[in-house]
Amino acid sequence: MFTSFNENDFWKxxxxxxxxxxxxxxxxxxxxxxxxxxxETEKVLAILDGxxxxxxxxxxxxxxxxxxxxxxGKGKKIMVFKYKPKKGYRKRQGHRQPxxxxxxxxxxx
Numbered sequence: 001m002f003t004s005f006n007e008n009d010f011w012k013x014x015x016x017x018x019x020x021x022x023x024x025x026x027x028x029x030x031x032x033x034x035x036x037x038x039x040e041t042e043k044v045l046a047i048l049d050g051x052x053x054x055x056x057x058x059x060x061x062x063x064x065x066x067x068x069x070x071x072x073g074k075g076k077k078i079m080v081f082k083y084k085p086k087k088g089y090r091k092r093q094g095h096r097q098p099x100x101x102x103x104x105x106x107x108x109x
Contacts, residue, residue, distance in 0.1 A: 002048040003107050007078050016097065021099045030054065040066050047109050054109065066105035074098050082089060 004013045014020055044063035054060055074096035077080045082091045 002047075003063070006046045014065070014107075015105055018104045019100050019101060020104065023097075023099065041066050043079060047107065051107070055099050060067055060108070060109070064108045066108070067102040070101045070103050074099070 002013060002015045004011060012020060012022070042059070042064045044060045044065060045056055045058070047060055047063060054063075056063075075098075077094050077096050080093040080095060082093075083089060
């Protein structure tokens, strides 16, 4: 069974027992708590089960997705380099985007 859900304008196509990475603000909005261990979202956009497809307008009524947090971490570092030619201005900065890795438990239709 495949499904697509929406959290803060962030769409993700998933299936049961799958691992996926989500943005920190996406996960915190699932339960309004940034340190939750288990969550459920009801913003399911579509469910594909074999030959049967159910699409919501805008969400599928009565459908939900259970998820549990596996780990919190930071992504790979990217370098940001700014400069202005002929002015001697150079600025180097790094950034690591935080993420939460979740495991999808059950998709309830």
